[in-house]
Amino acid sequence: MPKPPQPPCTKDKETQLREQQEAEIKRRAYRENKQNARKKVKHARFEEPTDVSPVDLPRKRFYRQRAHSNPFSDHRLDYPNSPDTMDWSKMYPNFYDSELGKMTSKVEIADIGCGYGGLLTQLGPSFPESLVLGMEIRVQVTQYVEDRIIALRNKHAQDDYKYDNISVIRGNAMKFLPNFFYKSQLSKMFFCFPDPHFKQRKHKARIITNTLLSEYAYVLKEGGVIYTITDVEDLHNWMVQHLDEHPLFERLSKEWEDQDKCVEIMYNSTEEGQKVTRNKGSKWVACYRRLPNPEECV
Amino acid sequence: MKHPYQIVIVNKAGTHLFTSVKNTVQVFELASGKKVGEWIDDISPDQVTHQNTQISKKKGEPIMSQPIYNHIRSLLLTGNEEYLVGTTDSDKSTIIFHVDFTGENCLTLSKRQVLAKRPCSISFDAGNENVVVADKFGDVYSIPIDTNEPVPEKELAPILGHVSMLSDVLVTSYKGKQFIITGDRDEHIRISNYPKSYVIKNFLFGHREFVSDLYVSEHDPSVLISGGGDDFICLWHWFDNELLTKVELRDLVEEYLHDGHLPPARFLTEDSKKEISIAKISTLKTDDSYFLIVLVENTRCLLVFEINDDFTVTHNQTITIDNSIVDFSIDESNKRIIASVDTESSQLFEAFKYEQGKFSIDSSLEQSFKSVTDANPFDVESKSDFQQLYYINSMRKRSEH
Numbered sequence: 129m130p131k132p133p134q135p136p137c138t139k140d141k142e143t144q145l146r147e148q149q150e151a152e153i154k155r156r157a158y159r160e161n162k163q164n165a166r167k168k169v170k171h172a173r174f175e176e177p178t179d180v181s182p183v184d185l186p187r188k189r190f191y192r193q194r195a196h197s198n199p200f201s202d203h204r205l206d207y208p209n210s211p212d213t214m215d216w217s218k219m220y221p222n223f224y225d226s227e228l229g230k231m232t233s234k235v236e237i238a239d240i241g242c243g244y245g246g247l248l249t250q251l252g253p254s255f256p257e258s259l260v261l262g263m264e265i266r267v268q269v270t271q272y273v274e275d276r277i278i279a280l281r282n283k284h285a286q287d288d289y290k291y292d293n294i295s296v297i298r299g300n301a302m303k304f305l306p307n308f309f310y311k312s313q314l315s316k317m318f319f320c321f322p323d324p325h326f327k328q329r330k331h332k333a334r335i336i337t338n339t340l341l342s343e344y345a346y347v348l349k350e351g352g353v354i355y356t357i358t359d360v361e362d363l364h365n366w367m368v369q370h371l372d373e374h375p376l377f378e379r380l381s382k383e384w385e386d387q388d389k390c391v392e393i394m395y396n397s398t399e400e401g402q403k404v405t406r407n408k409g410s411k412w413v414a415c416y417r418r419l420p421n422p423e424e425c426v
Numbered sequence: 427m428k429h430p431y432q433i434v435i436v437n438k439a440g441t442h443l444f445t446s447v448k449n450t451v452q453v454f455e456l457a458s459g460k461k462v463g464e465w466i467d468d469i470s471p472d473q474v475t476h477q478n479t480q481i482s483k484k485k486g487e488p489i490m491s492q493p494i495y496n497h498i499r500s501l502l503l504t505g506n507e508e509y510l511v512g513t514t515d516s517d518k519s520t521i522i523f524h525v526d527f528t529g530e531n532c533l534t535l536s537k538r539q540v541l542a543k544r545p546c547s548i549s550f551d552a553g554n555e556n557v558v559v560a561d562k563f564g565d566v567y568s569i570p571i572d573t574n575e576p577v578p579e580k581e582l583a584p585i586l587g588h589v590s591m592l593s594d595v596l597v598t599s600y601k602g603k604q605f606i607i608t609g610d611r612d613e614h615i616r617i618s619n620y621p622k623s624y625v626i627k628n629f630l631f632g633h634r635e636f637v638s639d640l641y642v643s644e645h646d647p648s649v650l651i652s653g654g655g656d657d658f659i660c661l662w663h664w665f666d667n668e669l670l671t672k673v674e675l676r677d678l679v680e681e682y683l684h685d686g687h688l689p690p691a692r693f694l695t696e697d698s699k700k701e702i703s704i705a706k707i708s709t710l711k712t713d714d715s716y717f718l719i720v721l722v723e724n725t726r727c728l729l730v731f732e733i734n735d736d737f738t739v740t741h742n743q744t745i746t747i748d749n750s751i752v753d754f755s756i757d758e759s760n761k762r763i764i765a766s767v768d769t770e771s772s773q774l775f776e777a778f779k780y781e782q783g784k785f786s787i788d789s790s791l792e793q794s795f796k797s798v799t800d801a802n803p804f805d806v807e808s809k810s811d812f813q814q815l816y817y818i819n820s821m822r823k824r825s826e827h
Contacts, residue, residue: 199589200589202823202824209613209631209634210629210631212631300589302589303588303589303590303612304612306614306616306629307631311626311628332563332589337587338583338584338587338624339564339565339584339586339587339588340587340589341624342586342618342623342624342625342626343626345624345625345626346626374624375622375624376624376625421625422622422625424603424619424622425619425622425625425627426603426619426625426627
């Protein structure tokens with residue numbers, strides 16, 4: 129997104145610098161405070177009463193982070209050694225059967241690059257029986273979504289719908305998706321307003337490529353759907369071209385898109401999508417169904 | 427003094443030695459040491475390409491990256507031994523030679539296919555129709571072994587890819603179907619169908635560090651042996667997604683590790699352990715035993731294990747010499763191991779013969795090895811001129827952010 133024009137600068141440099149530093153200290157203090165609250169909640173399990181029960185939604189401006197992250201670099205990431213060793217119980221405590229010692233449900237819907245979590249908070253109530261997971265590579269943005277979910281759960285603790293089926297994890301989906309999900313585990317994957325990586329030599333960093341689509345096909349069940357939306361026409365064409373070329377995906381029709389409730393949610397609910405609407409930009413949608421494997425393949 | 431060989435291969439019959447030193451491929455008769463084939467890459471071996479010369483924006487210091495020399499990185503004979511295929515660092519190409527011992531020079535370059543990124547490992551599909559090449563950018567390409575003109579590199583499309591550096595690739599068959607197995611720097615081993623490699627069969631999870639070597643024996647293609655930056659290697663029934671055995675190596679190899687196995691200075695801490703990286707895994711079958719042979723990078727020993735019928739693995743012997751072993755190859759016909767050695771002496775190879783239940787130094791090839799070394803075109807002043815013999819451990823992840 130291009131930045132709006134800045135007002136002409138009237139302050140001298142020193143004042144500016146001092147103000148920036150003060151603002152950063154304030155942001156850091158805010159995040160530290162939230163982090164302590166988050167830690168207590170995480171350790172205490174959600175359903176037990178805790179002395180800290182944040183109900184105020186976190187404020188986004190304290191968590192801002194530049195919009196790009198290099199998917200090829202070795203971030204210090206926490207990821208399970210395999211899907212067998214992934215502990216989902218802390219993330220979805222209401223879907224954990226402590227007597228049997230296992231989850232009653234598996235993650236079925238994944239929002240890859242979930243940003244500030246706008247889609248998650250809409251998908252959650254629309255699919256209350258399914259577990260929905262957001263994956264985001266930027267640390268602070270992930271923390272924002274965690275705080276947002278904690279606040280929503282506290283706020284709606286007494287309601288019918290408790291936001292207990294949505295969660296978020298910091299991760300690099302381009303590298304480690306198979307560490308989280310079993311073969312054919314997912315029924316829906318969302319790619320909303322992904323980083324366009326305009327430069328030619330950066331195209332491999334795009335979230336939709338021929339080779340990565342094979343990995344998405346691996347975690348998606350037959351009949352599962354990939355949802356894409358972007359405000360960059362070039363990127364839309366790129367995603368369509370690569371999905372069209374991939375033998376395991378088939379594009380869904382305009383009519384299908386019109387009747388699908390997820391398309392509607394995706395179009396209107398994400399922060400990025402709302403920003404595009406405010407700026408009167410265009411949004412391009414493409415959805416694809418996972419086809420069965422060729423007969424001779426296993 | 428001569429520069430050590432980075433690659434050594436013995437053919438199945440145990441009659442010929444295929445070697446590579448720097449940018450040169452040489453072929454010898456094993457018994458006599460007579461040179462029967464040679465190919466020299468016309469790009470100078472000491473010319474360093476791809477060295478990073480950028481200056482760090484933050485610190486103002488130059489960013490140090492490992493220099494890439496114009497060496498031959500991998501070399502492999504097709505199953506029928508009609509072709510020898512290698513990869514070069516210089517122009518990032520796959521080189522395909524026709525092998526014919528009736529001519530004066532047994533090597534004829536039949537194709538040089540340039541790739542977009544540096545290739546690192548090769549394998550062949552059934553029937554030896556295509557070379558499957560993995561590159562450092564995570565992509566795998568299939569290149570026909572024919573005499574057609576190479577394709578412009580921009581027109582090559584990968585048959586599969588990881589978002590990670592690839593370290594090894596294998597095409598193998600199971601019950602009449604072909605599969606492609608790839609290993610990467612992010613601990614993954616992926617199994618895909620072949621040639622429809624967009625259909626992933628499964629992943630094998632067990633490694634905690636990078637994977638560097640994948641090995642499937644002709645004797646039992648259902649078993650995959652994998653190793654990398656861990657203290658152990660894994661045996662798998664790869665088709666059934668089953669880990670059979672983890673073979674712990676640290677206790678066996680600890681005494682052969684040295685300061686060269688410590689992390690680079692800027693990552694060194696008081697409790698840094700010496701790091702194990704697997705350079706090569708192979709097997710040798712004798713009438714009564716099935717041996718697993720493992721080389722840990724930059725050590726002067728070969729670890730020999732016996733693979734039992736129930737896939738348990740027992741340590742059998744540690745073969746040791748005075749200098750680090752760079753590479754080795756199995757001469758199955760003569761029940762021999764031939765190793766390339768990192769030494770200043772005039773004999774750059776060592777042979778170990780299997781007799782009465784043990785491997786021991788076989789001195790019968792000494793004269794032959796001396797002639798081979800004499801034909802080595804690279805004279806060096808001292809050991810410090812040896813270039814890039816050990817690079818596998820540099821794959822280890824040391825994340826800073």
